[in-house]
Amino acid sequence: MASLRLEAVTVRYGGRTALDAVGLDVAEHEIVCVLGPSGSGKSTLLRVVAGLVDPDAGRVLLAGRDQRGVPPHRRGVGLMFQDHQLFPTRDVGGNVAFGLRMRGEPRGRTEARVDELLELVGLPGTRRRPVGTLSGGEQQRVALARALAPRPGLLMLDEPLGQLDRSLRERLVVELRLLFRRLGTTVLAVTHDQGEAFALADRVVVMEAGRIAQTGSPAEVWQRPASEFVARFLGFTNIVPATVHGGTADTPWGPVPVPPGAPDGPCALLVRPAGVRLTGAPDGASGEGLPCTVTARTLRGGGFSEISLLLEPERGPALEASCPLRSAPEPGAAVRVRFAADDVVVLPPRTA
Numbered sequence: 225m226a227s228l229r230l231e232a233v234t235v236r237y238g239g240r241t242a243l244d245a246v247g248l249d250v251a252e253h254e255i256v257c258v259l260g261p262s263g264s265g266k267s268t269l270l271r272v273v274a275g276l277v278d279p280d281a282g283r284v285l286l287a288g289r290d291q292r293g294v295p296p297h298r299r300g301v302g303l304m305f306q307d308h309q310l311f312p313t314r315d316v317g318g319n320v321a322f323g324l325r326m327r328g329e330p331r332g333r334t335e336a337r338v339d340e341l342l343e344l345v346g347l348p349g350t351r352r353r354p355v356g357t358l359s360g361g362e363q364q365r366v367a368l369a370r371a372l373a374p375r376p377g378l379l380m381l382d383e384p385l386g387q388l389d390r391s392l393r394e395r396l397v398v399e400l401r402l403l404f405r406r407l408g409t410t411v412l413a414v415t416h417d418q419g420e421a422f423a424l425a426d427r428v429v430v431m432e433a434g435r436i437a438q439t440g441s442p443a444e445v446w447q448r449p450a451s452e453f454v455a456r457f458l459g460f461t462n463i464v465p466a467t468v469h470g471g472t473a474d475t476p477w478g479p480v481p482v483p484p485g486a487p488d489g490p491c492a493l494l495v496r497p498a499g500v501r502l503t504g505a506p507d508g509a510s511g512e513g514l515p516c517t518v519t520a521r522t523l524r525g526g527g528f529s530e531i532s533l534l535l536e537p538e539r540g541p542a543l544e545a546s547c548p549l550r551s552a553p554e555p556g557a558a559v560r561v562r563f564a565a566d567d568v569v570v571l572p573p574r575t576a
């Protein structure tokens with residue numbers, strides 16, 4: 225397995241900068257997921273590492289070696305794309321063996337390796353099946369076996385589970401992580417899906433317009449998004465311009481307590497849904513806190529034990545709150561909320 229390093233890599237397409245002096249290290253055996261909105265440069269990052277596009281500036285190093293001038297098939301990098309592009313006229317074995325045959329491996333060794341990989345991805349005994357007779361999830365596993373067969377030093381996945389339905393994705397992503405851990409594979413994956421990144425990655429990298437907006441463990445990034453851009457990208461919506469003074473932020477919702485140590489001054493304030501706490505009498509008619517009307521409810525979380533409530537406050541923009549299913553008020557109900565400093569994040573103020 226190989227480590228990967230990008231040093232100030234810039235890629236331009238005509239006048240458009242797709243990657244802007246990106247620096248990134250992926251350690252041996254590490255699983256890194258690149259997240260970001262459409263057009264932020266995720267695919268370009270994979271392409272420049274694979275050698276499908278040349279950097280206009282900067283260097284790509286694999287296992288410490290500068291890859292300038294090294295053609296894609298000599299980089300020891302495996303690629304698996306969203307549409308997995310299996311060869312429809314070949315059977316499962318023919319697909320998995322593709323990279324090995326290209327390398328001129330002897331037939332006997334190839335066959336043994338194909339069987340080993342099909343076992344590994346949970347499809348033993350399928351060597352002779354036409355790929356058209358497999359389900360989407362099974363085809364995905366064949367594509368994975370094909371990418372792993374030549375023992376790439378680095379495996380790159382571009383939206384690997386993009387086409388599958390949610391429950392299958394959630395299952396496969398857990399299996400993928402266990403498999404990569406067992407094999408010690410170094411992985412650089414790209415996904416739109418935050419949940420997928422959270423489940424798969426040791427570290428996530430959030431891209432914004434060709435630059436890295438934040439990198440950290442999934443927990444760190446979700447706990448402490450570095451900017452309003454990252455917070456919104458992760459799906460947080462309770463974000464307002466605010467001014468902190470002495471442990472309290474002045475916001476359009478009124479005063480909101482901030483965590484200890486937050487510096488005074490202007491900021492963007494994020495309140496995670498868990499930090500919007502329902503208080504007081506169930507009818508909300510009396511008591512303390514910001515009066516709100518419940519406008520919508522949605523189920524969320526794996527076991528659907530949590531409800532996401534959309535609230536229309538008496539002042540300030542709409543609020544999202546999370547609360548346990550059994551105590552969730554109905555749409556139309558009047559409630560009051562208070563804010564919990566533990567789930568408040570002080571972000572740099574909006575620049576634009």
Ligand SMILES: Nc1ncnc2c1ncn2[C@@H]1O[C@H](COP(=O)(O)OP(=O)(O)OP(=O)(O)O)[C@@H](O)[C@H]1O
Pocket residue numbers: 237238240241242260261262263264265266267268269
């Ligand atoms: N071959 C190309 N020629 C010109 N511009 C390109 C080319 N490929 C990508 N771009 C531009 O470079 C930028 C980054 O594209 P890229 O495909 O890397 O983004 P992405 O984050 O992978 O997006 P998506 O999630 O939609 O796949 C975009 O502005 C895109 O329009």
